[in-house]
Amino acid sequence: MRAAASLNEEQTGQFDGAHLHASGETRVTDDRTIYDELIAPMQNKMIRAIWRIVRNPDLAEDTLQDALAVIWKKRLQVCIHPNPRALILKMCLDAAYDSLRRLQREQRRTDSSSLDGISVPLADNSDREFEEKELEQRVQRAIRRLPRKRALAIMMRLIDEKSFESIAQALDCSEVTVRIHVSKGRAQLRKWLSPFLPDPGRRLIHEKATDSRA
Amino acid sequence: MKRPPIPEPDLEALLNKAFRDDLPPETEARLNRHFLGLRRALDQPRISHPDRMPWMRWLFQKEILAFASACMLLFGAVLHLGGDQSVLAESVSRLKVMVEVSSSLRDATSMDCVVIQPGVGGEESRYRVRWGANGVTRVDRDTRDGVKQTLWISNTTMPPDPVWQPAMEFLMPSTLATNIENRYGSMQTGRRGGSGPDEFLLAGQENQQVIEIAVDERTFLPKMLKKYWPDSRRKGDERDCLMEVWFLWNQPIPQELLVPGSGRTQINH
Numbered sequence: 018m019r020a021a022a023s024l025n026e027e028q029t030g031q032f033d034g035a036h037l038h039a040s041g042e043t044r045v046t047d048d049r050t051i052y053d054e055l056i057a058p059m060q061n062k063m064i065r066a067i068w069r070i071v072r073n074p075d076l077a078e079d080t081l082q083d084a085l086a087v088i089w090k091k092r093l094q095v096c097i098h099p100n101p102r103a104l105i106l107k108m109c110l111d112a113a114y115d116s117l118r119r120l121q122r123e124q125r126r127t128d129s130s131s132l133d134g135i136s137v138p139l140a141d142n143s144d145r146e147f148e149e150k151e152l153e154q155r156v157q158r159a160i161r162r163l164p165r166k167r168a169l170a171i172m173m174r175l176i177d178e179k180s181f182e183s184i185a186q187a188l189d190c191s192e193v194t195v196r197i198h199v200s201k202g203r204a205q206l207r208k209w210l211s212p213f214l215p216d217p218g219r220r221l222i223h224e225k226a227t228d229s230r231a
Numbered sequence: 232m233k234r235p236p237i238p239e240p241d242l243e244a245l246l247n248k249a250f251r252d253d254l255p256p257e258t259e260a261r262l263n264r265h266f267l268g269l270r271r272a273l274d275q276p277r278i279s280h281p282d283r284m285p286w287m288r289w290l291f292q293k294e295i296l297a298f299a300s301a302c303m304l305l306f307g308a309v310l311h312l313g314g315d316q317s318v319l320a321e322s323v324s325r326l327k328v329m330v331e332v333s334s335s336l337r338d339a340t341s342m343d344c345v346v347i348q349p350g351v352g353g354e355e356s357r358y359r360v361r362w363g364a365n366g367v368t369r370v371d372r373d374t375r376d377g378v379k380q381t382l383w384i385s386n387t388t389m390p391p392d393p394v395w396q397p398a399m400e401f402l403m404p405s406t407l408a409t410n411i412e413n414r415y416g417s418m419q420t421g422r423r424g425g426s427g428p429d430e431f432l433l434a435g436q437e438n439q440q441v442i443e444i445a446v447d448e449r450t451f452l453p454k455m456l457k458k459y460w461p462d463s464r465r466k467g468d469e470r471d472c473l474m475e476v477w478f479l480w481n482q483p484i485p486q487e488l489l490v491p492g493s494g495r496t497q498i499n500h
Contacts, residue, residue: 069250156249
């Protein structure tokens with residue numbers, strides 16, 4: 018069975034590949050074309066998206082391998098998808114989310130004590146690198162605590178600034194659902210990451226001061 | 232009307248800081264290699280284009296496998312019901328016989344055999360090979376000019392003179408067992424015309440020579456081995472015999488006969 022998905026101009030509306038747009042209708046006929054037209058242009062974005070989430074060279078490598086395996090296995094599905102780029106990115110973030118969850122399980126095995134309940138007094142810590150590392154870990158923990166679709170919606174919005182429409186296409190749900198995912202996800206993140214966020218009262222004063230200056 | 236999402240600059244900033252885009256170049260290179268690997272794989276037809284062998288996928292479909300299993304079951308039933316004509320059963324039985332013969336040979340405690348090699352003009356070379364469980368083999372040779380020679384061979388020595396060659400195949404029971412297993416090819420089993428009720432025949436080939444071994448049905452030890460010329464044709468019941476060997480197994484052999492230097496002319500080697 019060969020990839021013989023017909024991609025017309027309307028279907029590839031989100032797809033920036035010039036080759037696919039060139040003739041109005043392009044027929045993806047073989048694996049090499051799928052790679053050249055769909056995967057290769059996304060290479061950099063895929064790598065960076067995975068790195069930004071997992072932030073560990075070895076884990077990033079494993080995650081990319083997993084993501085590529087899934088993408089390749091579902092390449093025909095990607096071809097006929099209304100938004101192949103968003104779907105590919107979603108698959109990468111999906112793999113990254115899985116890696117974070119796997120990491121969590123491994124950490125639980127090695128250290129039974131949960132670090133989630135421990136708040137780190139950042140103000141007292143002068144080591145900036147340590148602070149950043151701690152923040153990364155806290156955000157990673159918060160992301161993996163989110164339900165999968167909520168986490169994916171948040172990450173797609175954040176990493177690639179995807180429109181709600183694109184995210185909805187990639188997650189195969191309605192735009193309204195995506196908005197709810199993002200909204201609820203943000204609320205949960207805000208709650209879990211509150212020790213790292215500026216005090217709401219201070220933020221209000223800061224915003225008012227900015228407004229008055231304007 | 233849809234409400235625009237509430238901007239949360241502090242949360243966005245925090246997430247952006249945590250998920251900042253600071254991919255190290257060496258990691259980027261490592262990750263890029265995976266794409267390179269995939270592209271290379273695509274350039275190799277066998278790996279990259281598994282869909283070019285659709286019959287493989289077809290072959291392993293559940294329905295096909297189920298059908299093949301049913302056919303095999305049916306075939307097995309037919310073979311089973313075939314009785315004496317069963318090719319498979321015959322093959323298994325033949326293999327079983329060969330294993331039994333080989334195993335009996337390896338378990339033998341002594342061997343006494345006479346090797347007769349017919350020559351031109353009715354003359355023949357005759358060797359008597361006696362082997363004991365101590366690992367020594369005594370070979371007595373009667374030459375055509377009436378001279379008698381004896382050779383003692385231990386497990387570690389080999390005779391240099393080619394005149395002893397005909398006896399070499401029968402120096403030890405294990406040598407014969409190995410020959411039956413490996414050299415004589417896929418041996419057929421059956422009854423020999425005129426053979427006694429207590430023996431069966433193994434027939435094989437080596438270098439286009441026909442080899443027949445009459446085996447004792449009770450002990451599974453060879454009683455007689457015959458080799459025929461490759462070009463010999465049946466003339467009634469007679470064929471041109473290349474070699475004839477008669478065996479006696481597990482009979483007591485006087486130990487002094489197996490001591491080098493005892494009796495006859497000794498050949499040093």
